Structure formats: C-alpha cells, structure tokens
Amino acid sequence: MAKVYINEKNKKGHINPELYGNFSEHLGRCIYEGLYVGENSEIPNTNGMRNDVVAALKEMKLPVLRWPGGCFADEYHWKDGIGPKENRKKMINTHWGGVTEDNSFGTHEFFELCEQIGCKTYINGNVGSGTVQEMSEWVEYMTFDGVSPMADLRRKNGREKAWKVDYFGVGNENWGCGGNMTPSYYGNLYRRYQTYVRNYDQKHPIFKVCCGPNAGDTYWTENVLKTCFENAPEWMHGFMDGLSLHYYTLPEDDWSHKGSALDFDDAAWYKTLAKAFKLDELIHKHSTIMDKYDPEKKIGLICDEWGTWYDVEPGTNPGFLYQQSTMRDALVAGLSLNIFNKHCDRVKMANIAQLINVLQAVILTEGPKMLRTPTYHVFHMYKYHQDADLVESYIDGVEQIGEDEKFKVPHLQESASVDKDGVVTITLNNLSIDKAEEVEIAFAECNPKYVSAAILTNDMHAYNTFEDPDKVHEEVFTDYKIENGKIIFTMPACSVVMFRVK
Structure with missing residues (x-):
C-alpha cells in the first residue's frame, strides 16, 4: 500500500x-x-x-x-x-x-x-x-x-x-x-x-x-x-x-x-x-x-x-x-x-x-x-x-516503473493545497499502464468530515472523437472509505484522481 x-x-x-x-x-x-x-x-x-x-x-x-x-x-x-x-x-x-x-x-x-x-x-x-x-x-x-x-x-x-x-x-x-x-x-x-x-x-x-x-x-x-x-x-x-x-x-x-x-x-x-x-x-x-x-x-x-x-x-x-x-x-x-x-x-x-x-x-x-x-x-x-x-506532501512506498532503466517513473505522483476556506485539494496520478494501487491518505491534523472526489481513467490509448466525444471524461469518484481519519481507496491504473477534503 x-x-x-x-x-x-x-x-x-x-x-x-x-x-x-x-x-x-x-x-x-x-x-x-x-x-x-x-x-x-x-x-x-x-x-x-x-x-x-x-x-x-x-x-x-x-x-x-x-x-x-x-x-x-x-x-x-x-x-x-x-x-x-x-x-x-x-x-x-x-x-x-x-x-x-x-x-x-x-x-x-x-x-x-x-x-x-x-x-x-x-x-x-x-x-x-x-x-x-x-x-x-x-x-x-x-x-x-x-x-x-x-x-x-x-x-x-x-x-x-x-x-x-x-x-x-x-x-x-x-x-x-x-x-x-x-x-x-x-x-x-x-x-x-x-x-x-x-x-x-x-x-x-x-x-x-x-x-x-x-x-x-x-x-x-x-x-x-x-x-x-x-x-x-x-x-x-x-x-x-x-x-x-x-x-x-x-x-x-x-x-x-x-x-x-x-x-x-x-x-x-x-x-x-x-x-x-x-x-x-x-x-x-x-x-x-x-x-x-x-x-x-x-x-x-x-x-x-x-x-x-x-x-x-x-x-x-x-x-x-x-x-x-x-x-x-x-x-x-x-x-x-x-x-x-x-x-x-x-x-x-x-x-x-x-x-x-x-x-x-x-x-x-x-x-x-x-x-x-x-x-x-x-x-x-x-x-x-x-x-x-x-502544502507539504509526499508518498511513501512508491516503486519506480517502466520498460527501460533510463526512463523509469514513479508509480504514483501527487501535490496538495489548501484554499482560503480550509479545503484541502489532493491530485494524484497513477502512471502505471496496468497496475492499480492501494492508497492511504493521512493528514497531520485534518479529520475528514466532508469528502468529494473525481476521477479520469480509461485505456492508455483512449481518446475522444467527434463521433464519441465523451469516451474519456471526468466522473464522480466514490469508491473510497474513511477510517481513523484516513482516506483509503484503490487507485486504478492509468488514472488521475482529485480529492477535496475538509
């Protein structure tokens, strides 16, 4: 994880x-x-x-x-x-x-x-x-x-x-x-x-x-x-x-x-x-x-x-x-x-x-x-x-992945911010083509009471056409749980996830 x-x-x-x-x-x-x-x-x-x-x-x-x-x-x-x-x-x-x-x-x-x-x-x-x-x-x-x-x-x-x-x-x-x-x-x-x-x-x-x-x-x-x-x-x-x-x-x-x-x-x-x-x-x-x-x-x-x-x-x-x-x-x-x-x-x-x-x-x-x-x-x-x-953020337990030793990338990558209303935004990328990842988000003090999330995911070759303009689109993400003040979820391969937390 x-x-x-x-x-x-x-x-x-x-x-x-x-x-x-x-x-x-x-x-x-x-x-x-x-x-x-x-x-x-x-x-x-x-x-x-x-x-x-x-x-x-x-x-x-x-x-x-x-x-x-x-x-x-x-x-x-x-x-x-x-x-x-x-x-x-x-x-x-x-x-x-x-x-x-x-x-x-x-x-x-x-x-x-x-x-x-x-x-x-x-x-x-x-x-x-x-x-x-x-x-x-x-x-x-x-x-x-x-x-x-x-x-x-x-x-x-x-x-x-x-x-x-x-x-x-x-x-x-x-x-x-x-x-x-x-x-x-x-x-x-x-x-x-x-x-x-x-x-x-x-x-x-x-x-x-x-x-x-x-x-x-x-x-x-x-x-x-x-x-x-x-x-x-x-x-x-x-x-x-x-x-x-x-x-x-x-x-x-x-x-x-x-x-x-x-x-x-x-x-x-x-x-x-x-x-x-x-x-x-x-x-x-x-x-x-x-x-x-x-x-x-x-x-x-x-x-x-x-x-x-x-x-x-x-x-x-x-x-x-x-x-x-x-x-x-x-x-x-x-x-x-x-x-x-x-x-x-x-x-x-x-x-x-x-x-x-x-x-x-x-x-x-x-x-x-x-x-x-x-x-x-x-x-x-x-x-x-x-x-x-x-705000300060880092990921523990991330492996380097890739086909060539010269072109390795971290499995997951993130950044986080807090707005004037105290809402924390976390954006995460799963760069793997085929491997999902169990993820746990922990906070220094925040005890999540209100959480919303969105996800963008599909096959790595997927794209939108004028015949199918919404093949790749942002969706509401609800497949997570909150335990002991932590957010726990499985992040699909080839995906971008955004959390809003307060």
Whole structure:
C-alpha cells in the first residue's frame, strides 16, 4: 500500500492561478475556426467568438491566455490587425503552413475574447522583426487612457476605455525563431525594449517577461541574466518580473520524427512520461541560476510553452501541428501541473501549448462540433488548486516503473493545497499502464468530515472523437472509505484522481 502524507499546516508557497494558463497562436486552426469564426458565422458566436468554446473555457476556469505567439509574435505587426476588417493587411504566415493571415483577429478581438472568458491577458511583443517604437506604441494603444496619438487611434477604432495588459513578453524564443540571437545580444535588447513598455496605469503595472531558455540551455539563462544585471541600477519591480522557459515533451529525440499521438507501445508510454518529468529537473537547474541573481525570488519563472509534441495527424497540414490527445496526454498534464504546484515559489505562470486544435490542446473543433480532450478534464479537475496554498506532501512506498532503466517513473505522483476556506485539494496520478494501487491518505491534523472526489481513467490509448466525444471524461469518484481519519481507496491504473477534503 502506498501512503500519502499531507501536512496541511505546513504551507510551502502560493499557487498562482496563472499556473493553469494557456497559449493561443496564429497557428493552424487555433485562432480561426477554433476560437474565432466571425460575426456572420452560422456557428453560434458572440462578436465572432464561439459560444461553446468560451463556455468550456469558463468552466475550466482558464486564468490567463497568451497571444499572438509563439514564433508568429516576432513577425506580427500589430497595426495590421486594427481598424475596419476589410482594410486590414493580408500576409503569409511564413512560420505555420504558408497560409494567408487576413488579420481579422487582432488586438480588439483578443481583448474581447479575454473579457468573455474572464481571464487575464498575456501579450507577446515583437523583438525579432519589430522596432522599439512599434512595441512602445502598442502598449500605449492598449493601456493609455489619456490624450495621445495611439489612445486616440484606439478610440477611433471603437474602444474608448483602455484595456489592462497583465503580462507582456518582450520577444519570444529569441534564441531561435525570434531572431537567432546570442544571449548577451538579446539581454541588451531586452534592457532597451522593456524601457519603453510603459506603465501608464500605476495601479496595475505590467508584468514584464524576459525571453528565457529553451529546455536545458543554462548558458542562455546565465548570460541573459548576467547582461541584464550588469551595471544595472538597484534591482526593482518593473525591470524584469519574469523569465520564460520553453520545454516540449517528445517521445523520440528526433524532431523530424517525434512519434505518433495514437500509435505507441508501452515503452513509448513510459518514455514520454519520463521526459515530462524532466520539467522538474529543468526548473531546478534554471532556478539555481536565478537564485544567484535574484535570491529573494522576485522574478518568476514563466513556463509559457509546455506540453506534448507529436507528428501531426495523418492527412493534415504539417504546418498546422494538429494532434489527438489520449490518456497519455492526460497523465503528462497531471504530472506537469503537480510539478508546477511544487515549484510555486519560483514558477509564477505556465501556459500549455496550445488552446485549441494545436499540439496538446484542451479543445478540438470540427466545423460546428466541439469536444473536450482528456487534457481538458485534467485542467478542470485541478482548477481547485488555483489561488490556494501549496502544502507539504509526499508518498511513501512508491516503486519506480517502466520498460527501460533510463526512463523509469514513479508509480504514483501527487501535490496538495489548501484554499482560503480550509479545503484541502489532493491530485494524484497513477502512471502505471496496468497496475492499480492501494492508497492511504493521512493528514497531520485534518479529520475528514466532508469528502468529494473525481476521477479520469480509461485505456492508455483512449481518446475522444467527434463521433464519441465523451469516451474519456471526468466522473464522480466514490469508491473510497474513511477510517481513523484516513482516506483509503484503490487507485486504478492509468488514472488521475482529485480529492477535496475538509
């Protein structure tokens, strides 16, 4: 029997709601068809935004959305996406599929979407092919309420009141698609560009995100921070609030052949989960470097691109990155979110890639049809961690499992939090393909009086289709008992379980 110990009195940090954020890029069918169908579509919409998608994201409690990229951000010129839609500039999306981008979804539409969902906004600025003036004017257009050329232009385009920009990324992947820069070169550009990301609303300063490393590139982290700190004035809030980290989970190491989303064996299952666990190691490594420059942890690590990346589904545009989502992806999501929770002292936001129809999407659409993926259900189950306090937890009696000694994973993995009402939320993953586990949850002081639980489980290859959209879905879990203040149950193989206890 595995024993889960929860010390609900030992609070380890605060879990920002933004750890459960998402990412939407002008890529494939994420924006167009997925989120935005236009005001004249036969698909039910409000100001062009799909009603079914907005409702699902509100139910999932989406806290923050990143836009417009991704690689697209560093070729995006925001003035192309404002004003009358018939006059907006058309362009080729050179990064993703070579399709025409008509800019009908731009700044106004993004804020409209976020207002409908009720989530915070994360804008990614263009450093790769944009100018300081362009970025400065975009911030002025969005956030300045006074009299100015950009604020007046916003009013001319139909928006009187300024919007609130919660997060602003100064460039994206500038080590790669965002300009192929060296860390010292980008570090100097960051210092320059962020200067002109003005806080016009002093009550709600913009959280500025510096482009951080790709996966394990500690050289980038070290040298970007070294450049940014060199001869800098006393470090203060507003110069740099976050440093990004991008990490994708690939079953294979070859980017030209990443592996199938649906056709995989037991070895690929465990290898994928083991690679997802690498997030923990990466966060440790980059946090250690950040601690040298920022020992008080004022700068958040922002994991704003993460998730599984497979070969595209056969017959789809290879530039659209469309893939299905199975129970394997659900377990990747569950263990990753637990890792973020446990690093909440340094990780302040995370954005899975991507929201709809791209990579590890939470939602898939096909014309008027919409389905929730297994990954969606994990986010829905984990939403109770948002804005709660991480508490001490560990599991005793967990074996390492897997087909290959190099890719072993723990049988069970967990995190726990307590909210402002004193309710303890525990999320557990059983990573085994075929072995259930007897589990006992014990608390430091809590004597469970009120318990509710949910479960997501199925065959490891199971996924939802438009013909069977609820094959994998969250269910109420009641197969547990309470004895001597402990919760005892059998956790099925290949499952995610969530308990709420008070």
